[in-house]
Structures are given as structure tokens and as C-alpha cells.
């Protein structure tokens with residue numbers, strides 16, 4: 001635990017103005033011990049991957065996250081912040097009974113297959129699976145606990161639920177969350193609930209039924225209670241998810257204690273007797289403490305030579321690149337209704353999945369006339385193999401692949417009335433085998449060397465918006481000498 005703040009009058013520099021950096025600044029700002037917060041963001045906007053393209057006719061296209069989950073401690077925590085920012089009236093909830101929550105598909109061998117979502121279907125043989133899920137779940141009770149400290153998600157699920165579930169469902173799911181390869185990703189770091197269920201209960205089924213007592217408890221505020229009462233599965237905001245970082249930025253500006261700098265790329269961190277000197281392209285600031293909410297590689301490039309072991313471990317946390325193609329079609333063109341579909345890596349490695357954005361959030365469609373908004377996501381862990389060097393690929397390649405996939409998978413032969421292509425370079429960190437040891441070791445180095453530095457953001461403790469917001473809260477709580485629950 002970091003206990004630097006025995007006396008007030010401290011300056012904290014927050015590096016990176018994505019949702020992690022903004023969340024950390026929000027919590028710092030609420031603490032009277034902190035007198036000044038300086039946020040340094042390299043780009044010309046705050047919010048990082050929370051990025052909503054708002055067209056002049058009112059349509060909204062999410063280029064990054066589109067739905068945030070309300071459940072669990074981290075879900076409550078985000079909703080509590082949303083409520084504190086006065087965004088309650090902007091929320092667009094999607095309930096568990098909505099088609100977008102019940103219907104998710106896999107595209108295999110020329111066909112869309114709906115994934116089982118109701119209890120009764122676990123006793124039926126549902127294609128593309130060759131036997132009922134209940135069969136795997138029953139056998140699962142007899143499988144012994146794994147002995148390794150970490151295991152790939154594919155190996156873990158193959159061992160416990162069978163190779164078919166791993167090859168089809170888990171392969172696709174890892175592409176739909178991490179844009180990653182389940183044979184390389186760590187179960188312990190990517191799905192800690194599954195890992196803990198096996199460790200603590202000896203079975204995933206039992207672990208899911210008897211929830212773990214070690215999860216943090218965050219009291220739900222009014223909004224989180226409403227989410228529970230109304231059974232929300234996910235939520236967005238009327239003017240897009242980017243409204244969230246915009247509201248935090250406004251809150252920070254009004255606090256009078258926060259300096260927000262855009263176009264301020266951090267170039268170098270120099271240790272001083274009282275903290276850090278942080279150099280940007282055209283200036284430098286001094287801070288007693290630094291909260292880094294930078295991508296791991298960006299932090300590794302600015303740390304001093306005395307932090308060599310930290311630098312090395314940060315460089316080992318790689319991230320994948322995703323091409324995001326937004327498409328708008330005239331009319332209601334979908335042959336099915338639901339959240340979207342994923343494509344297993346062995347079916348088409350380059351094409352990750354298609355989100356049917358108009359189904360969960362029709363409020364984001366253009367106001368006049370029927371239209372359908374889709375997002376096609378490509379690349380991820382397979383980017384280099386399929387598309388080559390990200391700097392060399394043209395947007396036409398992605399647009400052609402995306403419209404071809406929509407034609408082939410969804411039977412839509414017409415051309416989109418509008419499209420947009422963005423390439424998100426290194427946007428989702430990959431927690432490969434041994435990630436937990438790397439994180440422990442990095443935090444150990446910081447502790448042992450008494451470095452006034454905290455690590456926040458998607459590179460470390462979870463990639464979802466909720467996880468990243470919570471990592472900001474945890475870092476601030478630890479800095480103040482408490483636990484996240486006590487903040």
C-alpha cells in the first residue's frame with residue numbers, strides 16, 4: 001500500500017486522458033488532500049477509445065466501446081460515477097429480456113447459429129455444437145483442479161468443458177472481448193472468475209452458483225439500484241458513450257483544481273527528490289506523484305533508465321490492432337435480430353465479428369427514415385497475418401472486406417448509404433500467460449523502490465470500461481492509504 005500523503009498540498013500528474021486517466025483524476029479531485037491535478041494527454045481530445053462519431057443529422061456511431069455492463073461491483077462503481085456526473089437522464093438501458101441480450105450468433109460454415117441463452121436449451125443439442133451443454137457441465141464436476149499457476153483459456157476450457165466448447169464458443173468469445181487468441185490468452189488474468197471458481201470450488205458450475213466472497217463490494221447508488229430492478233444487461237448514453245469522458249472533463253474543469261492539457265505528449269519522466277519532473281514536447285511540470293494511465297508501451301518509452309526492469313516488463317504487454325468499419329444501410333435489412341455475430345478464428349481469422357448496433361440502440365439511428373447501423377470489426381491478433389503492416393493497408397481494403405462480409409453473412413446485397421473506416425492501432429492489451437506474475441513483479445518493483453508511481457488502465461487489471469474506471473479508483477484509494485471500497 002502506498003502511503004505518501006501524510007500531509008496535504010500535493011500535486012499529482014495523471015498521464016493519459018483516456019477513461020482510466022479521467023477516472024483517476026475524478027477520484028483525486030474528490031480528495032481534499034490533493035491540491036492540484038495535472039492531466040497530460042497526447043492527442044487533441046480526451047476519452048481515448050471512448051469515441052462516438054456524431055453525424056450532423058443526429059446519428060451516432062460508436063468507434064470504440066458501445067455497451068457497458070451494469071452488473072457487479074465494477075459495474076455499480078461506474079454507474080455511481082455516471083450518477084454523480086448527472087448523466088442519469090442520458091442513459092439508454094438494454095434489459096436482459098431485449099433481443100440484443102438474448103440473441104448472439106456465431107457465423108459458421110455459411111450459416112448464423114444462435115447461441116443458447118435460456119436454461120432449457122442447455123439440455124438440447126443446439127448446432128453448431130454436437131451435444132447438449134448440460135453433458136459438458138455434468139462431466140465438469142469430475143475434472144480435477146489444474147496444477148499450473150496459469151493456463152491458456154483454450155486449454156482450461158478444453159480440460160473442463162471439452163475441446164468443442166473451447167474451439168467454437170471460447171475461441172469466438174475471446175475475439176469478441178479481447179480481439180485475441182484464446183490459445184495465447186491467460187485464463188487467470190482474462191477470466192479471473194473462471195480461474196477462481198476452479199481454484200476455490202473445484203468446478204465452474206459450483207463456482208458460478210456459489211459466488212466468491214472475495215469480490216469487492218461497492219454499494220449501489222440510485223442508478224445502479226435502478227439497473228438491478230429493471231434488469232439492465234448493458235447501457236449506453238443518448239449522445240454516445242463519449243458523453244461519459246466529456247462529462248468527467250467538464251467536472252474536472254469546474255473543480256478549479258485540475259489542469260487539463262491536450263496535445264501534451266509525455267516525452268520523459270525524471271525522478272527528483274520530491275517526486276518527478278515530467279517533460280512534454282514544449283514544457284515540463286513537477287509532481288509529487290504520477291498516475292500513469294498510458295498504454296504500457298507508451299509508459300515504457302518515458303521511464304528513466306533506473307526503472308529498466310519495469311520498462312522491460314511493460315514492453316512485454318502487447319496490444320492488438322483492430323479495424324472498425326461503421327456501415328449505415330437504408331431500411332431494416334437484418335435477417336435476424338440480436339446483438340451481433342462472431343466468427344471463430346478457424347472460419348475466417350481476419351474477420352472478428354459484426355455488431356448490429358441498431359438493435360440495442362435504435363435511438364442512435366438517424367432520426368428520419370428507417371436505417372440499420374452495423375459495425376464490422378477486423379484484425380486483432382490475426383491482423384499482421386491477414387492484412388500485413390497496419391501502416392500499409394488502405395481503408396478501401398477494410399471497407400471492401402466489411403461490405404462483402406455483410407453481403408455474405410447477412411444476405412444484404414445493396415451498398416451502404418454511408419460508411420466510415422478507422423484503424424485502432426494497439427487498442428486492446430493482450431493478457432498472455434504469466435500476465436499476473438508480470439503485474440505482481442511490476443508493482444513489487446514500484447513498492448520496493450518507493451517510486452511515487454501508480455499504474456492505471458487497460459494494460460493491467462481488465463480491459464472493460466468498468467475495469468479501467470475501477471483501476472483509477474483503486475490507484476487513488478491506495479495512494480490515500482485506503483482500499484477502493486473505502487474511497
Ligand SMILES: Cc1cc2nc3c(=O)[nH]c(=O)nc-3n(C[C@H](O)[C@H](O)[C@H](O)COP(=O)(O)OP(=O)(O)OC[C@H]3O[C@@H](n4cnc5c(N)ncnc54)[C@H](O)[C@@H]3O)c2cc1C
Nearest residue numbers: 016018019020042048049064065066266427457458464465
Ligand atoms: C473497438 C473497441 C471496442 C471496445 N468495446 C468495449 C465494450 O463494448 N465494452 C467495454 O467495456 N469496453 C470495450 N472496449 C475496451 C475499452 O474501451 C478500453 O479498454 C478502455 O477504453 C481503455 O481505456 P484506457 O484509459 O486504459 O486507455 P486509452 O483509452 O488507450 O487511453 C490512454 C490515453 O493515453 C494517451 N497517450 C498515449 N501516449 C501518450 C503520451 N506519451 N503522453 C500522453 N498521453 C498519451 C492516448 O492518446 C489515450 O488518450 C473496447 C475497445 C475497443 C478498442
Ligand SMILES: C=Cc1c2[nH]c(c1C)Cc1[nH]c(c(CCC(=O)O)c1C)Cc1[nH]c(c(C)c1CCC(=O)O)Cc1[nH]c(c(C)c1C=C)C2
Nearest residue numbers: 069104175176177178179340341342352353354355377464
Ligand atoms: C468482434 C470484436 C469485438 C466486439 N467487441 C469487442 C471486440 C474486440 C470489445 C469488447 N466487447 C465487450 C468488451 C467488454 C468486456 C466486459 O467485461 O464487459 C470488450 C472489450 C463486451 C462483450 N462483447 C461480447 C461479449 C461476449 C462481451 C463480454 C460481456 C458480455 O457478455 O456482454 C460479444 C461480442 N462482441 C462483439 C460482437 C459482434 C459480439 C457478439 C455477438 C464485438
